[in-house]
Amino acid sequence: MSSTVNVKTAEYYVTDKEEIIETGSIGSCVAIVIFDPAAHIGGMAHAMLPERHTRSQASVGKTAKFVDESIDLLLEGIRELGGDVKHLNAKIVGGAKMFKHLSGDNKGIGFQNIEAAKKYLKAKHVALTGEDTGGSHGRLAEFNVHAGILKVDSKI
Amino acid sequence: MKKITEEQIGQLAEVVNIGAGNAATAMSHMIGKGVDMTVPFIHTGAIEDIHNVLGDTNEVVVNVFFRIHGDMEGAMLLIFNKKDAVGFANMLTKSNHKDIKDFQDEDLSALQEVGNILLGASVTALGKFLDMNLLHSIPDVSVDMLGASLDEILVELDTEGSLLLFEVDLTVKEAAKTGKLYFLFDPKSSKTVLEKTQEKLGA
Numbered sequence: 352m353s354s355t356v357n358v359k360t361a362e363y364y365v366t367d368k369e370e371i372i373e374t375g376s377i378g379s380c381v382a383i384v385i386f387d388p389a390a391h392i393g394g395m396a397h398a399m400l401p402e403r404h405t406r407s408q409a410s411v412g413k414t415a416k417f418v419d420e421s422i423d424l425l426l427e428g429i430r431e432l433g434g435d436v437k438h439l440n441a442k443i444v445g446g447a448k449m450f451k452h453l454s455g456d457n458k459g460i461g462f463q464n465i466e467a468a469k470k471y472l473k474a475k476h477v478a479l480t481g482e483d484t485g486g487s488h489g490r491l492a493e494f495n496v497h498a499g500i501l502k503v504d505s506k507i
Numbered sequence: 508m509k510k511i512t513e514e515q516i517g518q519l520a521e522v523v524n525i526g527a528g529n530a531a532t533a534m535s536h537m538i539g540k541g542v543d544m545t546v547p548f549i550h551t552g553a554i555e556d557i558h559n560v561l562g563d564t565n566e567v568v569v570n571v572f573f574r575i576h577g578d579m580e581g582a583m584l585l586i587f588n589k590k591d592a593v594g595f596a597n598m599l600t601k602s603n604h605k606d607i608k609d610f611q612d613e614d615l616s617a618l619q620e621v622g623n624i625l626l627g628a629s630v631t632a633l634g635k636f637l638d639m640n641l642l643h644s645i646p647d648v649s650v651d652m653l654g655a656s657l658d659e660i661l662v663e664l665d666t667e668g669s670l671l672l673f674e675v676d677l678t679v680k681e682a683a684k685t686g687k688l689y690f691l692f693d694p695k696s697s698k699t700v701l702e703k704t705q706e707k708l709g710a
Contacts, residue, residue: 360654361555375565376654379662399555399658400666416555449656450572450647453663460662489655491565506567507651 353497358382358397361416365394365428369497377445377490379461381418381468384442384494384501385425385477387434393496394428396421400460401467418467422475442481442501443468444492451487461485511551511671511697518704519697520547520673523690525636526629527675530585530688533628534677537621538598541680547673547690554661557672561657561689567607568592569615570649570656571622574663575630578639579696582660583629584689585622586653591684592618598682607650619648625677629688637703660691668694 358364358374366372372395374382379399386393396415403417415421430436446465453459465484472479483490483503493502511519527544535542550560569592575581587595589607596614597604599621604610623646634641649656664670673690692700 359555360558360658376652376658378651378655378658380658399558399662403667405667447655449649449651449659452645452647453574453659460659489651491652506565 353495358395360397361399361414363394363396363415363421363424363428365392365425365432366496367392367432367434371493371495373491373493375491377492378447378449379445379459379464381443381445381461381464381484382490382492383418383421383425383468384444384492385422385429385439386496386499387429387439388499389438390434391497391499392429392432392434393494393499394425395492395494396425398464398468401463418464419471422468422471422477426475426477437476439477440480440499441472441477443479444483444490444501444503446484447486447488447490449487449489511701515701516549516551516671518708519671519701520549521708522633522636522700522704523547523673523675526633526690527677527688529628529632530625531677533624534621534679534686537624538679540682543678543680545676547675550672550674551669553667553669554665557670558654558657558661561653561672561674564654565652567651568653568656569607569618570651570653571619571626571646572648572656572660573622573626573646574644575641576644577642579641579692579699580664581690581692581696582664583626583643583691584660584687585625586687586689587618588685591686594682594684595621595686610650615648615650619646622646622648625688629690636707637700638707639703664691665693670694671697
């Protein structure tokens, strides 16, 4: 049986082993999965925000808290394990709007997270092959790295 | 900015006590039973730390929340676990639901109204004590995993600084039903509230 690794908010994990990577409580956050289907190397990140606002702190390392940086971290991780960064697939989960009134009329941070993930994946030439995004419910995600299968669940 | 000291956190907890005390009294009047409250549990950290402390749970809860604006920025939340949400809703709407899945619109409205009254009582008390002009948004409600609904609130408050969070449990004496109150202050507001507190306490 493959072991399971839990990714918390603002964390990421990349593996080339037969492992399951899971994350829960995805609301307006976005869980990003990137994998090399041929080499069975892949990872998951749980990002909260589209990007960093204070660019001044250049010395601060990248964190999976932000969508763009989490994609960078996943790509770096996959490359280090010997994955082929030219033939990667990605799937994204989350970006819900949990509250009706919060953020007024705009679509909220969830929508911005999804847009940021799509834009940045495209910029990095990673194919988006699946998504379960939007709506107003929370999600749980479970990624089988070896099989390249992502399972999404909800509690409501 | 200097970090908030232990002593200052203690002073802020006093202020939260005043707010939570009023919420407890309001709740007690509403349901005609005594309500106990715990001393505030305090946590400070970046949004992801707070999320992982509180929201690292896939437990489904009813989360009634509103934003606080005006002389400070923050949020207040009233959280019921599934079982107690059903208990409170049954008490308020005189229904006999077994599960949160049986909820009708009126049940959620009732809990939202409880939130409105409790949180409103807290904000009014805080504003009065601190002599601050505090406004709040209309209450919003979510029924889902606690972590999932917290995300959105936390990122609304602050993205890269450190937040201050106080948690108080309210327990109905004879019914063993508990609601949790969360008070969240953004970093700047923590300082403002602290200055006002020290002014008031003559510290």
